[in-house]
Amino acid sequence: MPESIKALLETVMDPEIPTISIVDLGIVTGIESPEPGHAKIELTPTFSGCPALRIMEQMVHDKLAESGYTHIEVKTTFNKQWNTNMISEKGLAALKQHGLAPPPKHDGYIELDVLSDTPCPYCNSRNTQMHTPFGPTLCRSMHYCKNCLNAFEAFKPVS
Amino acid sequence: MEFTERHVEGLKELLYKMADDLLIIGHRNSEWTGLGPMLEEDIAFSSMAQDKIGQSLALFELLHELGESDPDTVAFTRNAPQFHCSQLVELPIGEYDFSMVRHFFFDHAEAIRFEMLSETVFEPLAMVAKKFKGEIKYHTMHADIFMQKLAAGGEESFGRMQQAINDTFGLALGLFEPGDYEAELIEAGIFGGEAELQQRWLAKVVPLLTSYGYMVPSVDAVEPAFGGRRGVHTPHLQPLLDEMTEVFSIDPGADW
Numbered sequence: 555m556p557e558s559i560k561a562l563l564e565t566v567m568d569p570e571i572p573t574i575s576i577v578d579l580g581i582v583t584g585i586e587s588p589e590p591g592h593a594k595i596e597l598t599p600t601f602s603g604c605p606a607l608r609i610m611e612q613m614v615h616d617k618l619a620e621s622g623y624t625h626i627e628v629k630t631t632f633n634k635q636w637n638t639n640m641i642s643e644k645g646l647a648a649l650k651q652h653g654l655a656p657p658p659k660h661d662g663y664i665e666l667d668v669l670s671d672t673p674c675p676y677c678n679s680r681n682t683q684m685h686t687p688f689g690p691t692l693c694r695s696m697h698y699c700k701n702c703l704n705a706f707e708a709f710k711p712v713s
Numbered sequence: 714m715e716f717t718e719r720h721v722e723g724l725k726e727l728l729y730k731m732a733d734d735l736l737i738i739g740h741r742n743s744e745w746t747g748l749g750p751m752l753e754e755d756i757a758f759s760s761m762a763q764d765k766i767g768q769s770l771a772l773f774e775l776l777h778e779l780g781e782s783d784p785d786t787v788a789f790t791r792n793a794p795q796f797h798c799s800q801l802v803e804l805p806i807g808e809y810d811f812s813m814v815r816h817f818f819f820d821h822a823e824a825i826r827f828e829m830l831s832e833t834v835f836e837p838l839a840m841v842a843k844k845f846k847g848e849i850k851y852h853t854m855h856a857d858i859f860m861q862k863l864a865a866g867g868e869e870s871f872g873r874m875q876q877a878i879n880d881t882f883g884l885a886l887g888l889f890e891p892g893d894y895e896a897e898l899i900e901a902g903i904f905g906g907e908a909e910l911q912q913r914w915l916a917k918v919v920p921l922l923t924s925y926g927y928m929v930p931s932v933d934a935v936e937p938a939f940g941g942r943r944g945v946h947t948p949h950l951q952p953l954l955d956e957m958t959e960v961f962s963i964d965p966g967a968d969w
Contacts, residue, residue, distance in 0.1 A: 713850065
């Protein structure tokens, strides 16, 4: 049963990055279905201040409701803290498809130099420069590619 | 270990001062939106504001689970004497030099506070603190870069930053005003205490500032701006709260 719920949630897309599902983003941290028609879902925020969180809770709720679930509980918790290593391989590719440089895998320590040579999502060159670690949403940083002369955004690594 | 009533009171006091600091600095940071000295800084302060307010919400949720009112009520219906924020965070944004120095001092203190709290025996707080640690990394990184750049930015730049450090140091020490339950919190393993936090903060910020070329005032020579934790505030807090709650106050029961 949790597997079929997972398959449903794989069709719920991030409202700000429509190429990646919330499962691939790594924010679905708990799926339970104690009996048929019941679903208990735990989500965890990418950032505490993420304004899309309530929208995503609602999207999960709606998806399960339209698929016949009658007892739905969607809860956001910090029980398992999200970090960018939780994004799946498919998710990383989906970010790139959206024009966002995917975050590099990290070992828990993020330093500035990790951000400074982020590969350009358009031409793959590493001859890039970070302009600012803050971008249009909390999870993005802004960069410039000195090879193809495009400005681009990256999904920044978070530990 | 079983929590006594004093442990719970101490925990609430700790959560209130952290949540209030974050809510108020978040609102102050947001006042740079549209006014930053360059676009990137405008976005940086706005993004940090969003992080801070999100973090304050998570802490108000923990307080709610401990029996306090819901987050909106707590955030929007108290007056200045009921706020536990430090005086450092409530001051107007002033010039960019002051805002940057405040950001540097405050965020290093927060980073160490969350580091300490990621080990707390109060598990829900430990999980939140672990989350905040990753987010705030970008805040301290931002502050460090600019403190360093502005030190090397010429005579006026250095002079203004040094002056702001001198003027803000006592306010920053006010962050570490001891509460009424320090001994209980330490004994129970809830929090290592403000004195330890201050010591670790000094060990972090003094070498950094010195390496950028600044002079750091001596702790003994500066009067810490205490009072905020006990509801004693500057005249700047109440007008901020009035502005922050203006829409809420028009119709407190409104359904959004």
